[in-house]
Amino acid sequence: MAVSRRRFLFTTAAASALAALGKSSETLAEAGGTGITWTKGVCRYCGTGCGVYKGVMGGKLVAVKGDKYNHNQGFLCLKGFLLAQVPNHPDRLKKPLVRKNGKLVETSWDEALSLVAKRFKDSVKKHGADSVAFYGSGQGYTEESYAGNKLFRAGFRTNNIEGNPRLCMASAVGGYVTSFGKDEPMGCYEDIDHADVFFLIGSNTAECHPIIFRRIAKRKETGGDVKVIVVDPRRTPTARIADLHLRFKPGTDLAILNAMAHVIVKEGMVDEKFIKESVGFGQGKAADKSWEDYKAFLETYTPEYAEKVSGCPKDDIIAAARIFGAKGKRTLSFWTMGLNQRTRGVWANNLCHNLHLITGKIGMPGSTPFSLTGQPNACGGVRDQGGLSHLLPYGRLSGKPEHRALMEKLWGLEPGTLPDRPGKHAVAMFQALESKDIKCIYIMCTNPGQSLPNVDRYRKAMKSKDTFVVVSDIFPTRTTELADVVLPAAAWGEKEGVYGCSERRYQLDSKVVEPVGEARPDFDILVDLAHRCGFGDLLPWKNPAEAWDEIRRIAKDTPYAFWGITRERLHKDHGVLWPCPTEGHPGTKRRYVRGEDPLVPADWPKRMMFYGKPDKKAVVWFRPQKDPQEVPDKEYPFYFTTGRVIEHWHTGTMTGRCKELAHARRDAEVEIHPDDAKKIGVRAGGMVKVTSRRGSVVFPANVTDTSPRGMVFVNMHDEKRMCNEITVDAYDPGSKQPEFKICAVKLEKA
Ligand code: SF4
Structure with missing residues (x-):
C-alpha cells in the first residue's frame, strides 16, 4: 500500500x-x-x-x-x-562517493570498497599497522562496533581503535573504574521512584535527558518531601525545579564537593558500618590511606574556603551537604558532560562517588551515583564492547598480556597476534593524522569534523591530500565534506542491532523498512571490507544476530556477563539489564548488591561486594581542587562553555533535518548576561564575535541571565557556526577526555 x-x-x-x-x-x-x-x-x-x-x-x-x-x-x-x-529526508546519501580531481563523485560499491581495502592494506604494508585507524561511535550498534574492533585489532593488528564516547564519557569510565573497580553505573532508572534527594551536578537533565527529568519531576511532585539540588553555573531549565541551586565559577566544583564531604563528616552524617565493611581510602595510585587520613585531607575544604575558591555561598554548600547526607533519606546523583568534559573529569567523578560512599547511600533503592550517557550505545557498544584504544572487549585491557592472550584464544588467533603497542586516544589519533603518522582513517557513524575540540586544526588534517579519510554516514556532514570516500549507510529503521543505554539495559532496535538507494548497514559494509582485505574468516557472520551470539560468548564469565540475553529474548522483551548470566535470569537492577547481583555470592557477609577491586572494597579518593586548563585573564576575560538544547541532538545532522525541530531553534546563539551584553554594547539579536586562542565565530546574542556574569554559553549543534572552533583540546590526563566545558574567550560586538 x-x-x-x-x-x-x-x-x-x-x-x-x-x-x-x-x-x-x-x-x-x-x-x-x-x-x-x-x-x-x-x-x-x-x-x-x-x-x-x-x-x-x-x-x-x-x-x-x-x-x-x-x-x-x-x-x-x-x-x-x-x-x-530522519530516514525519509531527501538529503540522504544514496550512492558511494569517491573523491576524483578534488570532487566527490558517485561510484559503485565495488569501486569504493576496493579502493578502501587497497589503501588500508598498502598503508599497513608500507608504513606499519599503526598507520591505519578506526574511529567509531556511541551511535553504532554493538554488532557494528564489534565488527570494527575485531577487524582493526585482529585483522590490521593495530590498537588505533577509538570512538566518540572518548569525547563525552571517558571520565565517567575512569571514575567508575577507579572508585569501584569496574565501569558502568550500578543503579537503574527505577531508583528515581525511590529517591528522596536528587543531586544533579553538571547535568542539564531537563534538556539533555528529558524523559529522565520527567520521571524526577514526577517523583518530586508525588513522593512527599523530595528535594532537588542542582549544581551548575547556569540557571538551566533543570534548575527550575531545584530546592537549592548552587552556582559557582566554572571548574571549581571539586572544592564544593570536598567541602560537602567536610560538612558531612563534621556533622556525623557518615555510615561508619558501611565504611568499615566496604570502603578503602586512596591517594595517588594505591588505596593505602585511612579514614583518619581522609578526614585530615578534608580539613582544608571548609565551606568558607570553598566559597573563596568557587564563589558559591558557604551556606548553600552547607545546606546541600545536609540535604545530601540526611540520615534515613535516599540520595540519587546524576551527572553527565558538566563533570566529564573536564581536564579533571575523573577526579570530579571520584568526588561524587565519595559522597555516596561515606554516607552509605549506595546500592539501595533510591541511592546511587549515576552518570548519564549522551549517546544511545556509548555504554553497550563502545565502553562495554571495548571500542576505546586502551580496552579489549568486556573489561579487558589491550595493555595487559594476559588479557590479550585470552582474547586471542577466544577469537581463535595465533598467540601474539593482538598488538601490544598502545593505540591512540581520540585527540592523539587526529593529531597523528595531522603529523601523518596515521595515514588512513575509517570514521563510522560520527562527525568529528564538527565535534572535535579545536576542530579547525583537525579539519585541516582530515582534508590534507596526504591522508585518506573514509566516512560512512546517512547524510552529508561537516566530516563527509573532508572525506576521500563516503559510504552511504542505512539509517535507523533500515537495519537492526543492539543498543545498551545508561542503565545497563540491552535492547534490540528493529529493521522495519529497506534502506534507501544503495545505502547499506554499517555491519554489512565492515564484513564486506574484511573479506576484501583478506580477513573474512575474522568476520564470518551472515547477519548481526550471528555476531551477537559471538559477543555473548566473549562476555561470558566476565563481570559484564549477558549470556542470558539471547536474540530471541531481545525480540520479545523490552530490554534486559546485565549482568544476566543465564537465559532464565531476570536481569540485575543493582550491581554489587548481595541478593540482587548474581556475581555476588549469596553467602557474602556484607551488603555490597565491589568485585572489580582486589579487596572487594570501593575507594574514596583524595582529589584536590585544580583549576581548568584555561581561566579568564586580561586578554580573554570570559569563561566559554558549550552544551545541548532540548530541540537538537549531537551535531544536529538528524534533528536539524526535522522541520519542527529546525523551526523551533535553527542556529546557535551566544547566551550572554545582560550586564555583559551592555558592557560590549550588544542587544538581543545583535552579533557577537567570540574569540579564543584557537579561533573566532560570530553568533547572534541571546541576552539572558541564564548564564552568570563573566560566562557565555553556545550550543554544540550548529554545523555552520561551530562552537568547537573555539573550544580547547586539552584533556584529562587519566581519561584523555577533552575539556569542552571550559575555556577563556573575549567578546566583541560584530
Ligand atoms: S531523545 Fe529519545 S531516548 Fe532521549 S529522552 Fe528523547 S525520546 Fe528518550
Whole structure:
C-alpha cells in the first residue's frame, strides 16, 4: 500500500501534537495510525534509551510512538516522536562517493570498497599497522562496533581503535573504574521512584535527558518531601525545579564537593558500618590511606574556603551537604558532560562517588551515583564492547598480556597476534593524522569534523591530500565534506542491532523498512571490507544476530556477563539489564548488591561486594581542587562553555533535518548576561564575535541571565557556526577526555 503525502504528514503531526501535550503516545494509533504496522525498537538519540514502536505504512516509516512496557512508560520527548522524518529526508546519501580531481563523485560499491581495502592494506604494508585507524561511535550498534574492533585489532593488528564516547564519557569510565573497580553505573532508572534527594551536578537533565527529568519531576511532585539540588553555573531549565541551586565559577566544583564531604563528616552524617565493611581510602595510585587520613585531607575544604575558591555561598554548600547526607533519606546523583568534559573529569567523578560512599547511600533503592550517557550505545557498544584504544572487549585491557592472550584464544588467533603497542586516544589519533603518522582513517557513524575540540586544526588534517579519510554516514556532514570516500549507510529503521543505554539495559532496535538507494548497514559494509582485505574468516557472520551470539560468548564469565540475553529474548522483551548470566535470569537492577547481583555470592557477609577491586572494597579518593586548563585573564576575560538544547541532538545532522525541530531553534546563539551584553554594547539579536586562542565565530546574542556574569554559553549543534572552533583540546590526563566545558574567550560586538 502506497502512503500518501497527506497521510504521512497527518500521522507525523499527530505524533508531534501528542508530544507537545506531554502525553504518552499509546493513543497514537487511535489518533490517526489505523493501518500502521508497529514494531518494537529503541530511540536513535540520547543515552536514556527510550523504548519506541516504529510505525510503517506502505513500506515507509511514517510514525514513532513510545513503548509503554519499557522504562519510559510510553513517553518520548519531541526528538523521539519526530524520528520518522530522519530516514525519509531527501538529503540522504544514496550512492558511494569517491573523491576524483578534488570532487566527490558517485561510484559503485565495488569501486569504493576496493579502493578502501587497497589503501588500508598498502598503508599497513608500507608504513606499519599503526598507520591505519578506526574511529567509531556511541551511535553504532554493538554488532557494528564489534565488527570494527575485531577487524582493526585482529585483522590490521593495530590498537588505533577509538570512538566518540572518548569525547563525552571517558571520565565517567575512569571514575567508575577507579572508585569501584569496574565501569558502568550500578543503579537503574527505577531508583528515581525511590529517591528522596536528587543531586544533579553538571547535568542539564531537563534538556539533555528529558524523559529522565520527567520521571524526577514526577517523583518530586508525588513522593512527599523530595528535594532537588542542582549544581551548575547556569540557571538551566533543570534548575527550575531545584530546592537549592548552587552556582559557582566554572571548574571549581571539586572544592564544593570536598567541602560537602567536610560538612558531612563534621556533622556525623557518615555510615561508619558501611565504611568499615566496604570502603578503602586512596591517594595517588594505591588505596593505602585511612579514614583518619581522609578526614585530615578534608580539613582544608571548609565551606568558607570553598566559597573563596568557587564563589558559591558557604551556606548553600552547607545546606546541600545536609540535604545530601540526611540520615534515613535516599540520595540519587546524576551527572553527565558538566563533570566529564573536564581536564579533571575523573577526579570530579571520584568526588561524587565519595559522597555516596561515606554516607552509605549506595546500592539501595533510591541511592546511587549515576552518570548519564549522551549517546544511545556509548555504554553497550563502545565502553562495554571495548571500542576505546586502551580496552579489549568486556573489561579487558589491550595493555595487559594476559588479557590479550585470552582474547586471542577466544577469537581463535595465533598467540601474539593482538598488538601490544598502545593505540591512540581520540585527540592523539587526529593529531597523528595531522603529523601523518596515521595515514588512513575509517570514521563510522560520527562527525568529528564538527565535534572535535579545536576542530579547525583537525579539519585541516582530515582534508590534507596526504591522508585518506573514509566516512560512512546517512547524510552529508561537516566530516563527509573532508572525506576521500563516503559510504552511504542505512539509517535507523533500515537495519537492526543492539543498543545498551545508561542503565545497563540491552535492547534490540528493529529493521522495519529497506534502506534507501544503495545505502547499506554499517555491519554489512565492515564484513564486506574484511573479506576484501583478506580477513573474512575474522568476520564470518551472515547477519548481526550471528555476531551477537559471538559477543555473548566473549562476555561470558566476565563481570559484564549477558549470556542470558539471547536474540530471541531481545525480540520479545523490552530490554534486559546485565549482568544476566543465564537465559532464565531476570536481569540485575543493582550491581554489587548481595541478593540482587548474581556475581555476588549469596553467602557474602556484607551488603555490597565491589568485585572489580582486589579487596572487594570501593575507594574514596583524595582529589584536590585544580583549576581548568584555561581561566579568564586580561586578554580573554570570559569563561566559554558549550552544551545541548532540548530541540537538537549531537551535531544536529538528524534533528536539524526535522522541520519542527529546525523551526523551533535553527542556529546557535551566544547566551550572554545582560550586564555583559551592555558592557560590549550588544542587544538581543545583535552579533557577537567570540574569540579564543584557537579561533573566532560570530553568533547572534541571546541576552539572558541564564548564564552568570563573566560566562557565555553556545550550543554544540550548529554545523555552520561551530562552537568547537573555539573550544580547547586539552584533556584529562587519566581519561584523555577533552575539556569542552571550559575555556577563556573575549567578546566583541560584530
Ligand atoms: S529522552 Fe532521549 S531516548 Fe528518550 S525520546 Fe528523547 S531523545 Fe529519545
